[in-house]
Amino acid sequence: MKVQDYHGKSVIDSREVAEMVEKQHKNLLADIRGYLKIMEKANGLNFQPVDFFIPSTYQDNKGEDRPCYLITKKGCDMIANKLTGEKGVLFTAAYVTAFEDMKRALDAPNRAPEVSPSGLAKLITITRRIMLDMGGTPVQVGTMARDVFKAYNFPVPIALDKQLEGQISFFDPPLLGN
Numbered sequence: 083m084k085v086q087d088y089h090g091k092s093v094i095d096s097r098e099v100a101e102m103v104e105k106q107h108k109n110l111l112a113d114i115r116g117y118l119k120i121m122e123k124a125n126g127l128n129f130q131p132v133d134f135f136i137p138s139t140y141q142d143n144k145g146e147d148r149p150c151y152l153i154t155k156k157g158c159d160m161i162a163n164k165l166t167g168e169k170g171v172l173f174t175a176a177y178v179t180a181f182e183d184m185k186r187a188l189d190a191p192n193r194a195p196e197v198s199p200s201g202l203a204k205l206i207t208i209t210r211r212i213m214l215d216m217g218g219t220p221v222q223v224g225t226m227a228r229d230v231f232k233a234y235n236f237p238v239p240i241a242l243d244k245q246l247e248g249q250i251s252f253f254d255p256p257l258l259g260n
Contacts, residue, residue, distance in 0.1 A: 083176050085184035092184045093152035103173050114151050155181045197234050
């Protein structure tokens with residue numbers, strides 16, 4: 083099952099749900115319309131049908147628009163509660179896992195994409211060249227390289243971690259004074 087983001091809501095296409103519960107899509111649509119009619123009659127309750135099932139369309143093989151629903155986790159819960167036996171267990175396990183995977187992906191901190199050692203070397207080499215062309219010092223280049231290693235979770239070479247902040251370096255420009 084593929085969970086998608088739809089205007090900030092995590093949803094699954096009703097065609098995937100129909101396949102998972104081994105129902106014809108048109109029959110699942112009829113079930114959903116039945117749930118919606120019941121919910122609309124109970125309009126005094128504190129929920130909105132769109133929090134469960136979002137009307138949508140898709141194009142079939144002929145290029146014609148066909149109805150479907152984008153089903154939220156609440157909608158999947160409702161469908162799962164109507165299923166029994168093996169189908170119900172398997173569907174529940176599949177949709178709970180899919181929604182949890184989507185939540186983990188959305189909650190994951192922004193992390194750098196995976197990169198190969200040779201890709202990392204190219205990144206540092208190009209950035210070094212640009213920094214030196216722009217008047218950067220070797221210390222600034224070393225700091226950049228150290229930060230890149232850390233950002234991509236590569237072991238930082240010992241030489242890049244030896245320099246302490248504020249420590250005088252042979253690579254720093256000479257201090258003017260006295």
